[in-house]
Amino acid sequence: MSASPASIPAPFADPTIAIEMSEMNKWYGAFHVLRDIDLTVRRGERLVICGPSGSGKSTMIRCINRLEEHQRGRIVVDGVELTNDLKRIEEIRRDVGMVFQHFNLFPHLTILENLTLAPIWVRRMPRREAEENAMFYLERVRIPDQAGKYPGQLSGGQQQRVAIARSLCMNPKIMLFDEPTSALDPEMVKEVLETMVSLAEEGMTMLCVTHEMGFARQVADRVVFMDHGQIIEEAHPDEFFKNPRHDRTRLFLNQILN
């Protein structure tokens, strides 16, 4: 498709801004998935992105680490603009962690190996240091005793906590969560959300696509509502849940909360 404009870094880049999307558009063939997305995320900010299925919310956060390519507009992550330059993409991915709906742990590696792989191969961390680092984060997600097991031997909730720890091992500046609890059995949702809440309390910049409205109320600085590839409204959770401005938001909240 058309090349992204201006590959020069954003002029006068504001160091307090983590992610900036402006007039970002994406198509799948003829299908217009994302329309003129304008969104700025400050460092330390916690965003919850919600909306009906097919609204483009997952696609949007997947554009941030270039798992999806946008065709028009700009995305600047941590002062670096996303272009076709592979080096820059890898640079951004090193600093942006992502947690997937289906965990996507590496099934042929032990939990410890899942956690040390990227620090060793991408950050060039010595093995011993990487292992200590991995154990530290496994303690944080409260499953250090599973280090020697394979992902297939863990419950869904444990696997998702490992996936969070795997991202944290890269010491990311930004964390993206793509429906992290949607594939979990109900009794396991809580343990994953608790991990995410503690992460939020430490000041991590987080973007979470989720339907967990309780989580949104508890930690979000801003809730972003999307529909048909557009950002319909964004507001502080108190405002968002009490006085949604838009009809479509009201309809969505009615469906999801009742």
Add this chain to the structure above:
Amino acid sequence: MKALSLPMPAEALPRRVRFTALLRLGKLLFGTPLNGLLTVLFGAMLVVTVPPMLRWLIIDAVLFDPDPDACREAVGACWSFVYAKSGQLLFGIYPLAERWRPAIVCLVILALLGWSVRPASWTARLLALWIATLAFIVWLMGGGFGLAEVPTASWGGLPVTLILTVVAIGIAFPVGILLALARRSTMPAVRIGAVVLIESVRGLPLLSILFVASIMMPLFLPEALLPDKFVRALVALTIFAAAYLAEVIRGGLQAISKGQYEAAAALGLPFWPMQYLIILPQAIRVVIPALANTVIVMIKNTSLVLVVGLFDLISSGKAALADPEWPSPAAETFLFIGAIFFALSFSFARFADFLERRGPVSH
């Protein structure tokens, strides 16, 4: 017989275990009329075939008598021929005085293969060890630097089979991986190149590739640039194996979910580390049975080099049979050679089985 097949009430069964086992066996063999009929039929076949086979194989066979006349008189197999000619069967037309050299080569290759199956020895050092060993083997077989020179045309038998198999598959495997990755590449030139190569090699019989390599290449390459006949056959076998392995590996690559690529990419892993660390280990594990199949076929395909004038095990066997002093005991010779091929293929099958079992618990 009939009494056994009668249904008996469970209480009436004698409690002695041995008899119960016998009863179960009887039920298994004669439980239904069809089973009974099949048991009788197969029993009769065994009675008819096994005793003559044993007579030929052992009882009437010449086992150790080195006199060719003993074989002429005997009704059974002539195993003494296999002993007497074992040197020629194993080493072909390699000069008699130098046979210790191919013998050492075979032992070295088999020992290193045995060493290589241990997961503990899978390090970069093993690869270096193999390369050094191959250089040593080439020197030992071909001579020079103090050893009498033996041209590849005089190489033969087991070392030829082993070298062709190990080198062809050893090189074809990484080449096959690259071809498989190339065929899935998003770069059109790379993808089309891989498709053309794989499909044209798969579309040709191995025999014709060997003929092209050994007969047609000399027609359009000057003598100075022409590689040795052995090397040409080796290249032909390698390309052939690589094309098949590539397709098997591609099948494995397709079994890996998109999520694995995304998770690896999201961690910042570049293309090659991603393939090496995440994708290939999983993809290859999925297709171990099919890979083993291809490798075993290739072990036996090496014998086709006889059509271009190289002496593998089978051609050595045929050459040995041509000795007019002996009655030519073809069946015995080919049983012996078959046993060697079986040992090689079966060992590999066991190794593949071991690889399949190790590793993580599957979902």
